[in-house]
Amino acid sequence: MGDSAGAMKSGVTRHADARAYGAEAARRLRFETLVREQRDRALGLAWRLLDGDRSAAEDVVQEALVRAHRSLARFREEAALGTWFYRILIREVRRHQLRRAVRERWERLLAQAPARVTVPEGVDPGLQRRIAAALGRLSRGQREAFVFVHLESFTVQQAAEALGKSKGTIKSHLHRALLSLRAELADLREETR
């Protein structure tokens, strides 16, 4: 009797252990999938939102992945995993932008040279700088919507979910951003005609 009770208890424990192990393995698998599938796109998005600052983009994406790893157990499948992750990422990007703005203000006050040098590698550094500057002059909402939809090919619905805004607001931001950029980069528009 005692033996059978003990066996039953150990069976229950084993079952619970197996379940916990299974849940942990599933979480790990999901995280690996997230990293594999979203890493490059997330880096591209962060790079574009952070004015072409490569190391800042990598830092922000890694921090977002760490936060996602921590919260993955609480992920309830109410949104797509990607959309959920981009919501975390955009919060990290905004946090980084805020910190950078404060740091730059202090550096200006202390009359130091600006720490951020955004000369990314690429086709035409001059053009990249001009586009970065033009994007920088947009409002935060317009810039985020433009980068998500027009540069990273998210749908309006996905961008709205990730940015926590309505589809109407996203469309409005896109329209205004496009008008502004076409005016700022008029020569580029002429070239593409």
Add this chain to the structure above:
Amino acid sequence: MSERHPTELSPEERAFLERVAESYRAEPLGPAEVVAFRARLDARLETARRARERSRHRIIWGAPALAAAALCALLFLPRYFAAPVVPAGVQASLLIEYSGLETAVAQLGYLPEEYQLLSTLLDEPWNESDEES
């Protein structure tokens, strides 16, 4: 001002956006960079895990310690503050002996009324004889 859906862009607008997207994009990570990125990510995950463990230990040991301290305070502090600061009986007997009852009562004015009464009653030698008679 009509606002169109992004899919309703004109060919010229599409070309403009393609040009912007092409000219303003991050270089993809090379194989070595992917490995370095993953190594840094793993290190950060480990640091975060250790920080979580530490905070969990703080809760496990800190909460009971805090509860015990609060219980001790709850039990002992009222006793400490309620205890009479001046041993009224001793002072009263000394006062009566050296300055008489009237003066002693007058000088015990700083004590609450009950203490004054109690100390004079306890120290009065004629109380016992009253009881006997």
